[in-house]
Amino acid sequence: MLHPTKPIDQSLRLIVGSARDDDVRVAARESDRGRVPDGVEVIPDAEFPDRVDGIVALGGDGTMLGAMRLMVERPVPILGVNYGNLGFLVEVTPAGLADALSRLGAGDYTIEQHAGLDVRIGEVHRCAFNDVVLGRTGAGRTTDVDLTVNEVHYGYYRADAVILATPTGSTAYNYSAGGPVLSPSSHAMVVTPVAPMSGISRPVVLGGDDRVSFHAQGTLTVDPDGTGAVPLAEGDTLAVALRPDAAQVVRLSPRDYANRSRVRLSLLDLPLRPDQLLELIPLELRRNVAAAVEEQPEDRRPGTEPDRR
Numbered sequence: 001m002l003h004p005t006k007p008i009d010q011s012l013r014l015i016v017g018s019a020r021d022d023d024v025r026v027a028a029r030e031s032d033r034g035r036v037p038d039g040v041e042v043i044p045d046a047e048f049p050d051r052v053d054g055i056v057a058l059g060g061d062g063t064m065l066g067a068m069r070l071m072v073e074r075p076v077p078i079l080g081v082n083y084g085n086l087g088f089l090v091e092v093t094p095a096g097l098a099d100a101l102s103r104l105g106a107g108d109y110t111i112e113q114h115a116g117l118d119v120r121i122g123e124v125h126r127c128a129f130n131d132v133v134l135g136r137t138g139a140g141r142t143t144d145v146d147l148t149v150n151e152v153h154y155g156y157y158r159a160d161a162v163i164l165a166t167p168t169g170s171t172a173y174n175y176s177a178g179g180p181v182l183s184p185s186s187h188a189m190v191v192t193p194v195a196p197m198s199g200i201s202r203p204v205v206l207g208g209d210d211r212v213s214f215h216a217q218g219t220l221t222v223d224p225d226g227t228g229a230v231p232l233a234e235g236d237t238l239a240v241a242l243r244p245d246a247a248q249v250v251r252l253s254p255r256d257y258a259n260r261s262r263v264r265l266s267l268l269d270l271p272l273r274p275d276q277l278l279e280l281i282p283l284e285l286r287r288n289v290a291a292a293v294e295e296q297p298e299d300r301r302p303g304t305e306p307d308r309r
Helices: 009-022 030-035 061-070 094-106 254-268 274-280 283-295
Strands: 027-029 041-043 055-059 077-082 110-121 124-128 131-135 143-149 152-159 161-165 188-194 204-207 212-216 220-224 230-232 237-251
Touching: 009 055, 009 094, 027 030, 030 041, 055 061, 061 077, 061 110, 061 237, 077 094, 110 131, 110 220, 124 220, 131 143, 131 237, 143 161, 143 220, 152 161, 152 188, 161 212, 188 237
Parallel strands: 027 041, 055 077, 077 237
Antiparallel strands: 110 124, 110 237, 131 161, 131 220, 143 152, 143 212, 161 188, 188 204, 212 237, 220 230
16 A cells, blocks of 8 residues: 555565565555556555555554554454654564565564454444544534443543544544553553543543443534544434454554654643754764765765665
8 A cells, every 4th residue: 555645666676576585476456556566466446455464654643553454354463664654553664664574474473463443323334443522513613522431421522623543543633632641562442632621531441342322412513533524413423442452553663663653742741843853963973974974975875765764
């Protein structure tokens, strides 16, 4: 699966070459026909989920989430290659793809199971791996909604928005809104109001087996994983349930991945932009790094095509 705009040609050629060596077929969706090289089998989009045994997602967390949603009815191992920014879900850099493919071929990897949220509004059924956001329909409006857990009325929210997040999604919008970070191994969900005005004003952690529903007071929008808003009319019910083991994510080094994720999460709390972080590095060290870069051949310097991270 390909990021819609990132230059991923080098990784595609590497995947095709590795597949020839390992006697593996490489397939892409019909919608990506114009971007894949020779040697890639093109499969109609509707048939793709039923015909693949594994996926390499070339992009950022959005591409990874798209692959997970695509395969929710038939989970297969998904390897993420980071062409995005932070990359909380993806583990491998483009420079590390060759080694990752070799380890995949040797079976030297583990599977990290991810839960998803089954989202139902009447006949509409979606799946979300990060979060479901209930929002207002226009400026000046509030999100007024009642929360029911296991058929017991829990309380109501009046806020700018209400987030229901998985453990994976707890580091996304939920975290920005002041919600807690859930362990990836926890069987739980968290409900967090955004700028609450009345009603429940604190995040609430619910069990993974709880049956959760929201009842709209006024017309709202429901957005699973940022894939597009679905209307929730006044009096309608949004039913959500945690779906365990809905996706299989390939992990090559779980410890290193966890350490990198912890650092990325801590960086989000710094009151600095990424370019301003350089000011935290001692001047002499920056000079040494700059000198080392200048000694590299031009085509191996950071930012050039062969060495792009």
